[in-house]
Amino acid sequence: MTRRKFSLEFKIESVRLVTERGVSVAQAARDLDVAESVLRRWMRELIVAPAAAFPGNGQMRADLAEIAALKKEVARLRAERDILKKAAAFFAREAA
Secondary structure, three states: OOOOOOOOOHHHHHHHHHOOOOOOOOHHHHHHOOOOHHHHHHHHHHHHOOOOOOOOOOOOOHHHHHHHHHHHHHHHHHHHHHHHHHHHHHHHHHHH
């Protein structure tokens, strides 16, 4: 079973169906053949950050992308630190 993908327009119109037309979330989810939790998540994303909602196609939100980049940098710095610790221990043994 493949994962379904919905366009930006579909998501926005789905949320408008609930917010502007007064259709219940449960009814809209049944009519659109999506899970209620998915529709509620779309609503939450659109309300919290309308400009950054639904980045799609593997693109992360700006804050999540920054967190991912920082995690990569932390991993690199830890690896460098570990190498330097081992080198310091090696040279300390050589000098003694």
